[in-house]
Amino acid sequence: MIFLKNDKKILSQEDRIDNFRELLDRSVRRYGEREAFILKINHKEPAEYRRIIYKEFREEVDRLGTALTELGLKGAKIGVIGENRYEWCLSYLAVTCGCGVIVPIDKELHADEVAMILNQSEAEVLIFSGKIFDKNLQDALKLNDTVRILICMDEERHEAENKEYFTIGELLQRGAQLLENGDRSYLDAEIDSHAMSVLLFTSGTTGVAKGVMLSQRNICADIESVTQCLDNDCTDSVLSILPIHHTYECTCDFLEILYMGARIAFCDGLRYIAKNVQEYQPxxxxxxxxxxxxxxxxxxxxxxxxxxxxxxxxxxxxxxxxxxxxxxxxxxxxxxxxxxxxxxxxxxxxxxxxxxxxxxxxxxxxxxxxxxxxxxxxxxxxxxxxxxxxxxxxxxxxxxxxxxxxxxxxxxxxxxxxxxxxxxxxxxxxxxxxxxxxxxxxxxxxxxxxxxxxxxxxxxxxxxxxxxKNMIVNKTGKNIYPEELEEKLMKIPYILECVVWGDDDAKEDDTVICATIVPKEEVITEKTRLSMEDTQGIHDLIWKEVKKVNKGLPTYKKIQRLVIRREEFEKTTTKKIKRYLSNITKFLTSGDGNDSGSSGKAV
Missing domain, CATH: 3.40.50.12780 (ANL, N-terminal domain)
Known part of the structure; x- marks a missing residue:
């Protein structure tokens, strides 16, 4: 195996970190007076901002962590759910730098899924954003019997039957007072860098949730490696867009950025990306x-x-x-x-x-x-x-x-x-x-x-x-990988999304390769005279292009059936299609995708 020898940085012993406390210590030592976060505190024009330097962030981590420890949460599983925001980051590090195990939860999950994660992880605490304390989250708590403390990231208060209730603001004040009185239970807490510190439930595109146990050393090792590969430093700034509960965003756009001493801003939502990149200039x-x-x-x-x-x-x-x-x-x-x-x-x-x-x-x-x-x-x-x-x-x-x-x-x-x-x-x-x-x-x-x-x-x-797991095996033992065919189909300008799958067809006595297509409405209406209601016309238009793709494929890989779907596929929060919801036979048509074309049906 030959490796490319072009990694940018050589890490010194001082750059090595085993846990998140060491990460924060290093960043405060090097970048204490630099901006760690820029927060929009007023969305009305002209917007108002709060700028938080590394030294201030570290102080707030210690205050919140001290308050959580005083509540008897040493070693507890603590869930955190909400949009990308400063208080999410603060909670994550306050828990992991000497208190307990953090359990990040996707804010887009349904009530039963949130409840499953809380129950399976045995979370005693849930830190949440006031913006999502709606019926969904309330229903999740009704299905859970482990959470005894609720902590709101905002100052507002919500009905919380039979549970202790705090806001992060209250706990920051409480922690500051405890520290002033000499409480060092959190500051002096030993961190086992190799023990489970982060518990992430991931289902990806398969639909089966599993709890992934990560240690702080696991994540710190990855941060060190990423840092060696990328040309970034303390003069950089990022705009946090992807869901922060996901490890890609959390490790690379939060923890690694703090390690580098750069600045983090938070996107107001996918609709505001264009506005926010102008605003924060990442x-x-x-x-x-x-x-x-x-x-x-x-x-x-x-x-x-x-x-x-x-x-x-x-x-x-x-x-x-x-x-x-x-x-x-x-x-x-x-x-x-x-x-x-x-x-x-x-x-x-x-x-x-x-x-x-x-x-x-x-x-x-x-x-x-x-x-x-x-x-x-x-x-x-x-x-x-x-x-x-x-x-x-x-x-x-x-x-x-x-x-x-x-x-x-x-x-x-x-x-x-x-x-x-x-x-x-x-x-x-x-x-x-x-x-x-x-x-x-x-x-x-x-x-x-x-x-x-x-x-x-x-x-x-x-x-x-x-x-x-997505591999299709036909009756002769040939393997077909859907992603390979999907990559080719996505080059067709009329296709927005597609899923390739196999159907065991008794009539054909073999596995038929099928493609469910979501048309790209904007391109179709611009380049053709077709109406989106003309399902057959759209089917014929796309099938003509699919036949061109088929010409470059061996017989066993050729797409034989085409289905037109009007709605986009359901996706994970990192925008991957949930194949286990998409690959279902009700999307099949009775038509055959031979050279004469096939009939299509919108679903």
Missing amino acids: TILMLVPLIIENVYSKIMKQASSNPVKRVAFRCMLWTSGGLQHIGFKNAGRKMFRQVHETLGGRLRLIIAGAAAMNPKISKDMNRMGFKLRQGYGLTECSPILCVSRDTGNADASVGPAMPRIEVKIVNQDKDGRGEIVARGENIMLGYYRDPEATAAVLKEDGWFYTGDRGYMDKYGRVYITGRI
């Missing part, structure tokens, strides 16, 4: 491909408003790529200055994670002068395993393994494709109270079996081709 954005693709689509739409502009823009992309190739690294930034201004004017680095990135979009964004880097990982890996670097990139690759992490491909087929496995200090402790599930993926020699299929080139760069 230098780094951590995103999922779907958001990047939406940004790219808007850029290209504006650049293609007439044929002359479209050709000129394409020529500029080609020219910028050539100039970058011969060493003019800032060519894209200068040539596409207007594009950069629409994204705040300071954005230089975009990290794409949590799903596959379209290689063409990656290449074009890099040519526009944005460093678009791809990462790959799983919650069980704290989460990052691989990330592309400044040099030696391949647009379709997620890059080589990060420093001090081993990645290899096992059970390879004749093309060198197999399961991706990884080993390193960042790998989870196991699944909570589920030794069988743990043993199935985490072997005694430390190798974690990701369940992802891919391959590695001679430079050690990793390519993801799909999930092994």
Whole structure:
């Protein structure tokens, strides 16, 4: 295996951290007077902001942690649920720097799912945002018998039957008084860096929730490795957009940013990304491909408003790529200055994670002068395993393994494709109270079996081709990976989303490859005369393009049935399609996708 030797930083002994308290100590020592957070406290124009320096943040962590300890919560499981905000970050570190185990919860979950996590984790406390204390959260608490204390991130009070109730503001005051009186129970608490400190319940796209146990050393090891791979420092600023309960956002856009001494601002919501990037002018954005693709689509739409502009823009992309190739690294930034201004004017680095990135979009964004880097990982890996670097990139690759992490491909087929496995200090402790599930993926020699299929080139760069669990096997034993076909289908301009799946057809006596398609309404209405109510016309339009894709596929991989779906697929909070909800036979049509076409039905 050959690794790319272009990792930016060498970590000194002082840079090594085993736990979050050491992370905060280091950041306060180095960046104490620098801004850690900028908070919008008044959304009316002109907006008002609160700026919090590292030293102040550390003081508030100690105050809240001291108050929680005084409530008898040492070692307790403490849930936290809410939107991306300062109080979420404060709660996370106050719990983990000497009090208990944090249990981050997705605010978009239904009441029964929230209750399941609270019950399964045996959470004694729930820290929540007042914005989501609605019927859903109240119903979740009715289904739970473990939570005895509620803590609101806001100053408002809610009905909380048979539970102690506090606000974070009250606890900060209480903790300050305790510290002033000499209470050092929290400050002097020993932290076991290798014990479970974070308990994350992840179902991903499979629908089966599992509790992932992470230690502080797991996460700190990942932070150290990410830092060596990325060109960021204390002069940077980020806009926190993705759900912060997710390890990708929490590790990379919160903890690693604090480690670097940079500044964090919080997005007001997906609808406000364009406004917020102008407002906060971030230098780094951590995103999922779907958001990047939406940004790219808007850029290209504006650049293609007439044929002359479209050709000129394409020529500029080609020219910028050539100039970058011969060493003019800032060519894209200068040539596409207007594009950069629409994204705040300071954005230089975009990290794409949590799903596959379209290689063409990656290449074009890099040519526009944005460093678009791809990462790959799983919650069980704290989460990052691989990330592309400044040099030696391949647009379709997620890059080589990060420093001090081993990645290899096992059970390879004749093309060198197999399961991706990884080993390193960042790998989870196991699944909570589920030794069988743990043993199935985490072997005694430390190798974690990701369940992802891919391959590695001679430079050690990793390519993801799909999930092994999604694999379709036909009657002759041929393997078909839906993600491979979906990538090809998504190049059709009329398709917004798609899911490829297999149906065991008794008539055909084989597994039929099917594709459920969500049409891209904007493109169809702009480029054709079709109405979105003309289901058959849309089906025929897309089927014509699918047949072109089929020409480049072996017979057993050809898409034989096409279904038109009007509603977008349900997704996880990191914008992955929930395949277990999408891959159902009611979306099938009776038509056959042969050369004469097939009938379609909107569902």
